Amino acid sequence: MAADALCRLTLRAAADGLRAGQFTSVDLTQALLDRIQALDARVGAYLTVTADRALAQAQAADQRRAAGQDGPLLGLPLAIKDVLTTQGVPTTCASRMLEGFVPPYDATAVARLNAAGAVMLGKTNMDEFAMGSSNEHSAVKPVRNPWNLAKAPGGSSGGSAAAVAADECLAALGSDTGGSVRQPAALCGCVGLKPTYGRISRYGLIAFASSLDQIGVLTKDVPDAALLLHVLAGRDPRDSTSANVPVPDYPAGLDRGVDGLRVGVAPQYFGAGLHPDVERCVRQAIDALQTAGAVQRPVSLPHTKYALPVYYVIAPSEASANLARYNGVKYGRSDPQATDVDEMMSRVRAQGFGSEVKRRIMLGTYALSSGYYDAYYLKAQQVRTLIKNDFETAFQDVDIIAAPTAPAPAFDLGAKLDDPVAMYRSDVMTLPASLAGLPCLSIPCGFVDDLPVGLQLIAPPFAERRLLQAARAYERARGTLAAPVRQVDVP
Amino acid sequence: MTSAAPGFRVVIGLEAHVQLKTRSKMFCACPADYANAEPNTRVCPVCLGMPGVLPVINRRAVDLTILTGLVLDCRIPEHAKFDRKNYAYPDLMKWYQISQYDLPLCVNGHLDVTIDGSADRVRIRRVHLEEDTAKLTHVTASDGAPASLIDVNRSGAPLMEVVTEPDIKTPAQAAAFGEQLRGLLRWIGVSTANMDEGALRIDANVSVWPADHPVGAAKVEIKNMNSFRALSRALAYEIERQTELRRRGGALVQETRGWDEASGTTLVQRTKEEAHDYRYFPEPDLPPLHVTRARVDQLRAQLPRMPDDVAADLTSQGAPSADVAELLHDRALTDYAQAVIQAGADVPAAVTWIVHDLRRVLNARGLAADAIPIPPPELAALLQLRANGSVSSTMAADVLDEMFATGKPAAAIVHARGPQISAADQLLAIARQVIQENPQAVSDYHAGKQRALQYLMGQVMRLTRGKANPGAVSALIEQELGGTG
Numbered sequence: 001m002a003a004d005a006l007c008r009l010t011l012r013a014a015a016d017g018l019r020a021g022q023f024t025s026v027d028l029t030q031a032l033l034d035r036i037q038a039l040d041a042r043v044g045a046y047l048t049v050t051a052d053r054a055l056a057q058a059q060a061a062d063q064r065r066a067a068g069q070d071g072p073l074l075g076l077p078l079a080i081k082d083v084l085t086t087q088g089v090p091t092t093c094a095s096r097m098l099e100g101f102v103p104p105y106d107a108t109a110v111a112r113l114n115a116a117g118a119v120m121l122g123k124t125n126m127d128e129f130a131m132g133s134s135n136e137h138s139a140v141k142p143v144r145n146p147w148n149l150a151k152a153p154g155g156s157s158g159g160s161a162a163a164v165a166a167d168e169c170l171a172a173l174g175s176d177t178g179g180s181v182r183q184p185a186a187l188c189g190c191v192g193l194k195p196t197y198g199r200i201s202r203y204g205l206i207a208f209a210s211s212l213d214q215i216g217v218l219t220k221d222v223p224d225a226a227l228l229l230h231v232l233a234g235r236d237p238r239d240s241t242s243a244n245v246p247v248p249d250y251p252a253g254l255d256r257g258v259d260g261l262r263v264g265v266a267p268q269y270f271g272a273g274l275h276p277d278v279e280r281c282v283r284q285a286i287d288a289l290q291t292a293g294a295v296q297r298p299v300s301l302p303h304t305k306y307a308l309p310v311y312y313v314i315a316p317s318e319a320s321a322n323l324a325r326y327n328g329v330k331y332g333r334s335d336p337q338a339t340d341v342d343e344m345m346s347r348v349r350a351q352g353f354g355s356e357v358k359r360r361i362m363l364g365t366y367a368l369s370s371g372y373y374d375a376y377y378l379k380a381q382q383v384r385t386l387i388k389n390d391f392e393t394a395f396q397d398v399d400i401i402a403a404p405t406a407p408a409p410a411f412d413l414g415a416k417l418d419d420p421v422a423m424y425r426s427d428v429m430t431l432p433a434s435l436a437g438l439p440c441l442s443i444p445c446g447f448v449d450d451l452p453v454g455l456q457l458i459a460p461p462f463a464e465r466r467l468l469q470a471a472r473a474y475e476r477a478r479g480t481l482a483a484p485v486r487q488v489d490v491p
Numbered sequence: 492m493t494s495a496a497p498g499f500r501v502v503i504g505l506e507a508h509v510q511l512k513t514r515s516k517m518f519c520a521c522p523a524d525y526a527n528a529e530p531n532t533r534v535c536p537v538c539l540g541m542p543g544v545l546p547v548i549n550r551r552a553v554d555l556t557i558l559t560g561l562v563l564d565c566r567i568p569e570h571a572k573f574d575r576k577n578y579a580y581p582d583l584m585k586w587y588q589i590s591q592y593d594l595p596l597c598v599n600g601h602l603d604v605t606i607d608g609s610a611d612r613v614r615i616r617r618v619h620l621e622e623d624t625a626k627l628t629h630v631t632a633s634d635g636a637p638a639s640l641i642d643v644n645r646s647g648a649p650l651m652e653v654v655t656e657p658d659i660k661t662p663a664q665a666a667a668f669g670e671q672l673r674g675l676l677r678w679i680g681v682s683t684a685n686m687d688e689g690a691l692r693i694d695a696n697v698s699v700w701p702a703d704h705p706v707g708a709a710k711v712e713i714k715n716m717n718s719f720r721a722l723s724r725a726l727a728y729e730i731e732r733q734t735e736l737r738r739r740g741g742a743l744v745q746e747t748r749g750w751d752e753a754s755g756t757t758l759v760q761r762t763k764e765e766a767h768d769y770r771y772f773p774e775p776d777l778p779p780l781h782v783t784r785a786r787v788d789q790l791r792a793q794l795p796r797m798p799d800d801v802a803a804d805l806t807s808q809g810a811p812s813a814d815v816a817e818l819l820h821d822r823a824l825t826d827y828a829q830a831v832i833q834a835g836a837d838v839p840a841a842v843t844w845i846v847h848d849l850r851r852v853l854n855a856r857g858l859a860a861d862a863i864p865i866p867p868p869e870l871a872a873l874l875q876l877r878a879n880g881s882v883s884s885t886m887a888a889d890v891l892d893e894m895f896a897t898g899k900p901a902a903a904i905v906h907a908r909g910p911q912i913s914a915a916d917q918l919l920a921i922a923r924q925v926i927q928e929n930p931q932a933v934s935d936y937h938a939g940k941q942r943a944l945q946y947l948m949g950q951v952m953r954l955t956r957g958k959a960n961p962g963a964v965s966a967l968i969e970q971e972l973g974g975t976g
Contacts, residue, residue: 085543098542105536107543206543210775239545240777318775321575324586325540329641341581341639368577368770377772 003031007167011076011224014170018065018075025065025075028170029058029119032077036121036168039488044143045163047082048090049122057119064117072231074117079169081160082123083130084215085204086110089120093206094138095128097352098332107204108236109173109215116231121169125159128354129323130175130208132156133183133426136417137356144413145188146488147451151410154184154426157218161188164218166488171219171228177208178311179405179430181216182442186405186454189444189483191471192218193225196461197437198243200229201236207322209315210241212434222443222472226250229464248465258292258473261466264299264398269429275408278453281446282404285455288477289402289470299394299401303386307431310387312424313367313380314435319357320364326352359420388436395460400470404429405442405454433458443471450484494661496734500700502710503659503726507672509651509682510623510690511555517622517649518546518589525644526688538647540584545776548573552649553596553780555681556620557790559651560597562675562797563615567787571596573620573774578767581639582624584646592771595619596782602675604659604668613668614656623648651681657696657706662726666719669693678798678822686718693722698743699733709743713757715750725750729757801825810842817846823860824850830867836874844874848888852895865894873901881905885949886957913960915967918951921959922967925950936972944968 001017006028009017017023033051040046054077061075085091085103087110092098106114113120127137135143135158143158145151146166153162157174161184164172174181176194185192194216205215217228230250236242265286270279290296328334328348329341335351338344353361367376394401406426416423433440438461442454455474459467495501513523519537522528536544560567574592600615625646632638653672659665673691676684684691698710713729716722728750733743745766748757773779798819805815818825828845832838849870853860873894877887882905890904897904912918925947926933935943944965951964 091542093542101542103536103541103543105541105544202543203545204543207776238547240547241545241775317772321577321585321587321770321772324577324579325542325584327579327581327586329581330539330584331541345579365770368772370768370770373770373772 003034004167006031007035009170010220011073011170011227014076015074019070025058025061025077025119026055028075029054029077029121032121032169039166040168042144042149043146043162043166043168043488044141045124045159045166045168046079046122047092047094047125047138047140047159050089050120051122053089054119054121061117061119071117072227073113075119076117076170077119077121078113079121079124079160079163079172080110080113081126081157081172081174083126083175083206083208084110084173085206086120086123089123091123091206092140093129094126094140095352095354095357096139096333097326097348099352101332103204105204108201108238109232110204112232113173124157124163124172124174127156127158127180128357129206129319130156130177130180130213131319131356131360133179133423134411134413134416135159135162135184136413137354139354142413145410145451146486147189147484148410149487150412151451152187152413152415154187154406154410156180156184157192157216158184158188160218161185161190161192164188164190164220166486171217171224173228174216174218175205175208176214176216176430176434177212177315178434179427181218182405182430182440182454182456183427185218185442186444186456187410187452189452190218190220191222191225191441191443192216192454193229193441193464193468194434194439195229195233195464196243196439198241199245199439199462199464200232201234201239201242203236203238207318209318210322211318212311212315214434214437222441222468222475223251223254225441226254226468226472229468233464243462245462250465250468253465254469254472255476256469258289258294258470261289261294261400261470261473262297262398263289263294263470264297264394264401266299266301266304266394266401266403268301268304269403273407273425273428274404275448277448278404278406278408281448281453282402282455285445285474285478286402289474292473292477294470294473297398299398301387301390301394301401301432303383303390304432306383307387307435308424308428310380310383311427311431311435312363313376314384316360316364317367317377318364320361320368323353323357323361328352356420384435387432391432391436391438391458391460399459399466400463401458403456403458405456406430409448409451409453429456437461439464439467441467441471443475444481445474445478446481447484495699495702495730498702499734499737500702500706501660501730502657502698502700502706503661503665504657504696504710505653505655505659505665505668506694506696507653507669508692508694509559509653509676509684511552511649511651512680512682513549513551513555513649515549516647517549517552517620518647521647523648525648528644530640530642530644533644534646538584539643540586540646546589546774548777548780549649552620552651553782554790555649556596556618556651557782557787558679558794559653559676559681560600560618561787561791561794562679563597563600563602563618563653565597565600565615565618567597567782568594569782569784570594571780571782573777573780574771575774576621577770580624581641582627582646584625584643588621588624589774589777590621591619594779596780602668602671604664604671606663606667611658611660611664613658613664616654616656618651618653621650621652622646623650662723662730665695665726666723669719669722674798674820679794680822695722695726697726697729697733699730699737701737707743709745711743711745711757712747713750714747714760717752721750721752724755725757728755732757795822795826798825801829805838805842808838810839814843814846818842821860827860827863827867831870831874834868834871836871837878840874840878841871844877845870848891851888852891856895864898869894869900876901876905880960880962881911883911883952883957883959883961885952889957908956908958911960912955912958913963915963918955918959918963918967919971921951921954922964922971925954926968926971933972
């Protein structure tokens with residue numbers, strides 16, 4: 001098989017090829033490493049490419065297979081967002097603050113991938129500490145959207161989404177705090193799944209906002225997302241917030257269909273600010289689900305409009321504590337020139353954090369301050385409960401909710417960099433489900449101006465199976481989208 | 492200085508930090524006992540506060556806190572939670588401490604503090620659980636520059652905080668509270684409560700007010716007191732300082748002061764302007780604690796009988812109250828004594844003998860009371876031999892030593908040593924030899940000093956390796972010396 005064809009494979013197709021002996025994991029890994037070498041200077045999806053390690057893992061996987069072993073991901077090359085700790089491999093969150101940090105421990109999610117036999121190609125670019133919606137807040141370099149290199153890939157998992165979209169890996173891990181898997185998946189044209197809060201262990205996921213952070217996957221299709229989720233999900237004694245809920249066999253019964261499935265459509269997701277062509281694509285997708293047997297039902301989520309302000313109080317508040325530990329004493333950036341400890345700490349933080357990270361630390365510190373706590377943090381938590389209640393009420397009448405993932409297709413790099421609130425608004429569709437801790441995903445549902453558009457599906461807690469079945473039903477109904485030429489493929 | 496000057500009122504509240512005796516740290520699997528460990532060897536990514544790691548609650552630490560709450564008659568609310576207390580200091584690995592803010596594990600208790608037989612109730616506001624910080628040591632580096640060394644071993648050790656209401660009125664009362672609290676903590680086994688090791692650290696809040704003036708909010712927090720004596724001295728100094736300030740018409744300034752043992756004064760550490768805004772918020776990495784009735788009941792059932800009850804028991808059965816008080820300082824020794832009594836020993840004899848003779852052997856061998864190798868029935872058997880006159884007191888002590896050394900039962904040791912010497916002809920020769928060799932004691936005896944008789948008897952016992960019958964020896968010596976006494 002030609003190298004480029006190998007790179008385009010889904011996880012399942014690649015696994016089939018490995019099992020049939022059509023190619024080896026080393027062939028597959030080398031093809032992807034070559035493609036990264038050829039393309040990534042233009043895309044910027046990777047911060048670290050672990051070529052030697054990847055080839056060694058591939059070789060080990062091939063040997064295991066030759067010895068008659070198999071595993072759900074044996075020999076399959078993946079990319080990992082640089083927010084997940086990887087033992088012995090630099091982990092920086094795309095921040096100057098963590099320059100040179102090599103963790104002595106794997107994130108539980110990474111350990112589970114390793115145990116399943118996966119090959120790690122490298123660590124992907126992101127907005128610094130996962131704070132951003134365009135990946136322009138990477139302290140290292142921006143990521144470019146593979147469909148149009150002048151456009152942003154979305155964020156904060158922009159590197160992972162771009163790597164999947166540009167066939168620089170078969171699939172990738174990301175993290176989603178307010179939409180950081182789904183929004184870049186929509187903007188880059190891949191599937192992005194954020195499971196229920198607590199479904200995947202957060203141990204080793206470098207914290208941005210602990211009550212919202214959740215590991216997600218970016219894949220080329222829905223069955224691949226189910227396959228990865230099945231490997232990653234489950235209780236972890238090292239994460240007290242990981243759920244003790246049985247893990248169903250997600251890949252099994254994926255093609256069950258949507259006969260009789262009640263799909264909720266809320267007017268709050270189709271209001272002002274939604275690009276009309278995006279709306280058209282999303283409504284066509286919902287119609288396609290109906291044609292496949294689902295039933296459309298109107299629902300109301302009246303507190304949706306508060307999600308943005310609520311999120312921008314809670315997430316920065318938690319971040320202000322989570323990021324306090326970066327003071328230059330124990331790991332990462334330090335400043336040996338400083339004459340005393342206070343000077344060292346303030347210089348390290350002044351130089352080590354980017355402007356968006358500083359903005360959020362300031363916002364959060366303010367919101368938690370004595371005298372402001374009740375008005376900001378406490379109030380935001382109360383409204384968060386109302387948002388959660390909206391969904392609970394809606395899910396009494398419907399099985400799943402359908403909405404756009406992002407209000408518009410990918411925007412120009414630099415377009416929103418000077419207007420933080422405009423940038424924050426690109427997450428307006430994804431924030432409510434994050435605040436409610438619900439499983440949700442984005443799946444490509446069309447192109448507008450030659451750029452991908454995403455359909456977002458949201459399910460009740462731990463109903464990932466239903467979510468994936470519905471998404472798969474849509475994926476089959478949709479068929480292969482008539483896609484324009486990716487700019488990244490044009491030399 | 493023990494009470495407020497005339498015309499003034501003293502208000503004291505205490506905050507006691509207690510390191511809990513758990514195997515592992517508060518939120519990770521590292522050993523909590525770092526006492527003899529090289530610096531930075533009892534650490535892991537969690538207690539180092541490395542990126543991405545998460546805390547897991549030590550269930551045992553929660554139980555020990557609830558046990559403490561129960562002996563302080565606290566209410567144990569069904570719902571508790573952990574919060575983040577944010578402050579920036581190099582001894583704090585995450586730059587926030589996981590603590591408990593508005594929903595502590597225990598609330599509204601009390602401890603009755605007894606001084607000279609009269610008890611005053613000190614209300615306990617709360618008992619909560621948190622993690623300890625790393626330890627900073629300030630040194631001078633080889634180039635002469637000041638440097639700070641960080642030992643992270645202590646970081647994440649489970650730390651319980653007992654907070655009183657401002658019910659304490661004198662330094663003596665504060666010290667007595669501390670001593671009683673330490674006794675309770677040791678009694679129920681939640682902490683070594685050794686102040687010199689930092690396992691018990693007490694901070695005091697103190698303010699002095701004109702008696703005709705309502706008590707206000709301003710107060711001075713004193714830290715760095717490493718003994719009850721220091722606590723008492725620091726409070727006395729601070730009360731005097733504040734009283735003087737009031738006399739001059741000055742207003743009390745809220746601040747934190749440190750006790751300086753060398754100068755015997757308190758020095759300003761932090762003023763109100765420098766006070767932290769801790770920006771507490773619920774710890775999102777930990778689910779809220781749900782403390783069930785069943786769990787509290789189960790813990791309550793684990794509590795030992797409290798010292799006051801045990802003391803009443805023992806003294807009512809004739810044990811000297813001074814010995815009982817001594818015994819009750821050591822929970823393990825008390826448990827042992829009760830087991831010996833359970834095995835049939837006479838109560839006063841057992842208590843006195845354990846407090847004096849047994850403890851002497853323990854001290855000599857450097858053993859703690861929970862490491863006594865002799866089964867309680869064996870000790871009861873020895874006491875029985877002593878009670879029926881089969882062995883003398885001196886010999887009993889010897890036998891005890893041998894029991895420690897060989898692990899043999901008392902009866903076997905006594906048997907191997909041969910029978911007690913009561914025969915007058917054998918003893919008389921020895922008694923005469925002793926009298927001849929100790930003229931000073933003899934003249935003391937004639938001068939009426941009873942102790943001289945004890946001394947001479949002791950010499951006979953030494954020469955007979957304790958086998959002489961004490962009654963017979965005493966009678967013989969008195970007879971030989973002409974029986975004045």
